[in-house]
Amino acid sequence: MPRKSQQCCGRNGRVARRDILAGLLATTLLWPAKSTHAAEAVNIGLNPLFLDSDIELLSLLQTYLAAQLARPVQLIKRRTYQEITALLLSGQLDAAWVCDDPYVQHEDQFALLAVPLYRHEPLYETYVIVSEGSRAQSFDDIRNSVHAFSDPDSTSGFLVTRYLLALRHTTPAQFFRTFFFTYGHRNVVRAVATGLAESGSIDGYVWDVMREREPELINKTRVVYRSEKLGFPPIVGLKSASNPALSTAITRAFVEMPARPFGRDILAILELDGFTKADPDLYRGTLEKWLFVKAQA
Numbered sequence: 001m002p003r004k005s006q007q008c009c010g011r012n013g014r015v016a017r018r019d020i021l022a023g024l025l026a027t028t029l030l031w032p033a034k035s036t037h038a039a040e041a042v043n044i045g046l047n048p049l050f051l052d053s054d055i056e057l058l059s060l061l062q063t064y065l066a067a068q069l070a071r072p073v074q075l076i077k078r079r080t081y082q083e084i085t086a087l088l089l090s091g092q093l094d095a096a097w098v099c100d101d102p103y104v105q106h107e108d109q110f111a112l113l114a115v116p117l118y119r120h121e122p123l124y125e126t127y128v129i130v131s132e133g134s135r136a137q138s139f140d141d142i143r144n145s146v147h148a149f150s151d152p153d154s155t156s157g158f159l160v161t162r163y164l165l166a167l168r169h170t171t172p173a174q175f176f177r178t179f180f181f182t183y184g185h186r187n188v189v190r191a192v193a194t195g196l197a198e199s200g201s202i203d204g205y206v207w208d209v210m211r212e213r214e215p216e217l218i219n220k221t222r223v224v225y226r227s228e229k230l231g232f233p234p235i236v237g238l239k240s241a242s243n244p245a246l247s248t249a250i251t252r253a254f255v256e257m258p259a260r261p262f263g264r265d266i267l268a269i270l271e272l273d274g275f276t277k278a279d280p281d282l283y284r285g286t287l288e289k290w291l292f293v294k295a296q297a
Contacts, residue, residue: 040071042065042066042074042094043076043092043094044065044076044096044097044250045078045097045098046058046075046077046084047081047097047099047233058075060265064257064262064263064266067262068253069246069249069253076093079183080153081098081102081151081154082152082153084102089238091238095113095235095236097234098233098234098236099153100155100230100231100232100283101154101290103233103236103283103286104283104287105290107280107287109240110239111237111239111241112236112278112280114234114251114254114277115231115232115234115276115277115278116232116233116270116274117272117275117276118205118232120273121229122232122282123229123230123231124229124232125156125205125226125227125228125230126201126204126225126230127156127202127204127207127223127225127226127227128142128201128223128225129192129199130142130145130198130200130224131192131193131221132219132220132221132222134198134199134224136199137224138225139224139225142198143176145176145177145197145198146177146178146179146197146198147161147172147178147200147201148182148188148191149179149180149181149188150181150182150183150184150185150187150202150203155286156185156201156204156227156230157201157202157203158201159286160230163289163292163293164225166293166296182200185202185203188200189210189218189221190217192220192221193220204227207221212271230283230285230286231278231282235254235275237250251277254275255274255276258273
């Protein structure tokens, strides 16, 4: 089973998580009225990586951040990476959890605020998966298959596979019999597991967590390709942000999660070890792939 804190696991896990949320909400109610009602809400965007399916988790995260920032927090979700990126670039968000592909595309405008630690590293891998009954054993074996991508602006859900095809002097339209976008890594797994697709490109972190939590679904798929480790999708703000102090506070809220009881519970649900600060060099591998694909487009 996935790593969980004692508060969130066991037979009564869902009740315990509701108790945590109730406690957080009670803490919020103890704030001075002025700080709750007078301050503008902090708007934080979330990419459709993994959080979509857990409303309780979103509530925990929202309330935790509001408590740490001492301001109301709105978590903004959209269907695509492009929509969240556009909201951030237009100043409608104070920060966003984006994919590393949009980050490298807008590195001149985005400031790194925090990066997740997965298995004690700020790194993850791309997986290419096939159905359990497939004869494919390698990436080249999925030629002429029906392929499921996650999102056009996803590194693991599109860019890495697109890069592998560019190295082979081909494109998705030429290499695959057909392909489509599911707009969610979980949806890629479902498409391959149910036979809607014969192969798919997915975030390895999502596949690994699903293997722990939904083995009956994951066991209908298997991995035929793993990329090198790349920088984990970061939380970013704008370099031109009008309130640098808020950006600093957002960084602190994420980095200090392991030291906060409720923060530890959120990390356990996410299967993350924490968050850290990072340098843009962490994303050189993603940038090189994006530039290579762009040059051949």
